[in-house]
Amino acid sequence: MRASLIQFRVDEDESVDSRRRRAASLVRDQAGVDLVVLPELWTTGAFAYKRFGTESEPLEGPTYEAMAKAASDAGVWLHAGSIPERDASGSGSSGDDGPLYNTSLIFSPSGELAASYRKIHRFGFDRGEAVLMGAGTEPVTVRLPETTVGLATCYDLRFPELFRSLVDAGAETLVIPAGWPERRRSHWTLLARARAVENQAYVLACGTAGTHAGVPQAGHSIVVDPWGEVLAEAGPDEEILTVEFDPAKVATTREEFPALKDRVLGLEPPRR
């Protein structure tokens, strides 16, 4: 299976429309691979909190339209990264606007929406995404012809229990769009490898390049195999990381070193 991670540059001097056109064109250029992945919140930038409201869109908004078409033009599975989704069907805290979510969109090669995932762990503690966006509640997997993909977004990478629930639902390949900052790049690489080793799964983690809202981005998108080996890693700038991997290696790794079978579930907290 071949995958391309588009480590997109998100800077403030480019308009969202221009970025959307550029992303669609880069996706089209990937015709011939099986899966293309874009990063988190690449229309606004993951740290551009002030733009979440103004640049939010309904699920089937302009980014959905552009990415559905790009996926079908290229004939690829497309994890289109995430958008600031405005859920017009929900009741917003401010007027009629409806709540926001950090929502990932996955399209099939015919341009149909195969899955969407609302980020469960919001970043920012008591500010930023954590207060501006609602939390998703449902882990999501999606079946591709060669592998079952488990979905997570950026800060989710720090929460191993989410990945265990994805593995319990059959995930073999964990796809993680992100807008991870340079300041914590060492955590990014370490956690991507940890999630691969502990879940005996592929990890495809796609970050952004550039600087937005004063936050330099780490880049360094990474693909890790079920043994924890790094198959490919990008540099800091805009780059397309294309990698070939064998989905069957998940089953052989889990058979040859069956650590997942030794899980002990439902441990009680220690008694005082």
Ligand SMILES: NC(=O)CCC(=O)C(=O)O
């Ligand atoms: N957009 C994010 O989720 C940022 C996460 C982050 O900076 C971190 O976990 O560190």
